[in-house]
Amino acid sequence: MGLVLKNGRLLNLETGELQATDILIAGDRIEAVAEQIEASGHEAIDLQGKAILPGFLDMHVHLRQPGFEAKETIETGTAAAARGGFTTVACMPNTRPVIDSPELIGYIYETTAKEGSCTVLPYGAITKGELGEELTDIAALKAAGAIGITDDGVGVQSSSMMREAMRIAASLDLPVVIHSEDEDLAKDGCMNEGVVSKRLGLPGIPGLAESVMIARDILLAEETGAHLHVCHISDAWSVDLVRYAKSRGLKVTAEVTPHHLLLTEEIIDRTDAQDANMKVNPPIRTEKDRQACLRGLLDGTIDMVATDHAPHTEEEKKRPFQTAPFGFVGLEIAFPLLYTELVETGQIALHELVKKFTINPANVFKIDRGVIAVGNVADLTIVDLEAERTVTVEEFKTKGRNTPFLGKKIKGWSVLTINQGRITYRGN
Structure with missing residues (x-):
């Protein structure tokens, strides 16, 4: 039947x-x-x-398992995905232990088969333990089923290490997915560096910390021929850099989150910096940056929407703003948020928004999904x-x-x- x-x-x-x-x-x-x-x-x-829409794909989620099951599990995270209309998610490797071996890639697939409510495609780490000191066995990760490689949560600071990772990934036709953050520029910042951070007396993270790393990695991608995918783009310069890379015909793609499309740093100012539920990395930036991200999504510079779903415990988020962890949850509300704020207001057509959740991520990551058709x-x-x-x-x-x-x-x-x-x- x-x-x-x-x-x-x-x-x-x-x-x-x-x-x-x-x-x-x-x-x-x-x-x-x-x-x-x-x-x-x-x-x-x-x-x-x-x-009736194709099942949504989210190429950037944190399911937290193994190691951080108090925050989330594959069972609860995929249940959230299903409620939000997602049928495929790609999980980040910054778990404990870090997903840096074929055995742990296998663990994600096996656990999903038993407990999952959607398809889960794991990323493998670029460096062992995400420590930036030694490359993983990238070929073995791909053979085990890794959809791409990333050290998301931290940026790969060594240019020579990233160059070698891209060379290997290019030979394997495997995307290199980057968390773009120059740690020397970001330092101990907890929100966007600007007028609001100065008014509140909080250390800021400049947009330059993101765009500098994107510029470096675009050059490395051009030299190596790697497919470079930019995570959670948030800065106006970053959008311009991706647009430039695409104009040169490079294999550079990008994603943006609902919160970077809809919010600005003013939300932190309004809460007097007491509510760490307003804290995320990359941080919510200025109206100029928000508008640049929106333009990038509308003109195709940014290929897809991704939630960067990052659950934490209530106790963690009740800490003072400066010491609380970064991150928002988003799987269950991503589509209705953007439908309400962008489609209902006439900024984007429904079918164009749906493409950013479906066929675009499927095409970018070569996943056989995103189209409703016989067979x-x-x-x-x-x-x-x-x-x-x-x-x-x-x-x-x-x-x-x-x-x-x-x-x-x-x-x-x-x-x-x-x-x-x-x-x-x-x-x-």
Whole structure:
């Protein structure tokens, strides 16, 4: 017996039209897409006109397992992903132990198979222990199933080490995914360096700490032929550098988070720097930077949206702003946030936003997902574009409660998520 989705509206990613559609799923595949499909002999779900979208992909999440299970687990993190409409996520290696060996790549796949609510693709670390001292066995990581290599959480400070990592990665056709931060410039900063940090008397992280490293790595990517992917871009100069690299035909791609598209450093000023739920790295920057990130997303300089979902315990986030850990959770609210703030306000068309969550990340990382078609894997997200709810942590599936969007009213919530033909989330 298969599953028939009845009376939905399939979003055409080319024209933006929402077309009346039924979909038949058999096993893990889409068997039929048509205006009317007979449901006899199959389980049927009446979508009542809700939007049918490809399952979302998030190429930057922190699932925290192994080692930080108090913050998150593969089980809770993927449940949060499913609630947010995500069917594929890529997890960062800054766990304890760091995911720097084939055995730990295997551990992620095995644990996901037992406990996961979505597909999880692990990154392997660039350096052993993310210490920046010795390269990992990059070929072995790829053979074990690593989707790319990254030392996310810290930047690789040694130019010669990054150059060698890129040479190896280029030979393996493996993306190099960078956390762009010059530690000498960032020092012990806890927010954006600027007028607000000076007013509050807090040490700042200049945008230059990000853009300097992106400039270095673009040059290294051009020399080595590596695919360079820039994580969580936040700075106007950084966006310009990626635009320049693309104009030269280099294999340089980039992602941006919802919070860097929607917020500025003023949120910290308004909370008198007491609420560490406003603390993230890279930090929320200026309106100029926010606008540059938005322009970059709209003109294709920035390829995709990624959440940088980074859960922490409530106790950690209750520490003073300067000593609390960086990070926001975002898997469950990313799409409705951007639908509300960008689509509803006319800044971007629905189908263009959906591409940033689906076909674009799939194409960049060469993942066979992001398109609804007969024969493809049945990864689908059903969204109620009219559903409006307030962000409350009580409804979160993630263990994390650290979000700056608490209490915000947003529209466009996922109501049904299907991963490889299996229902992984069913809401109202």
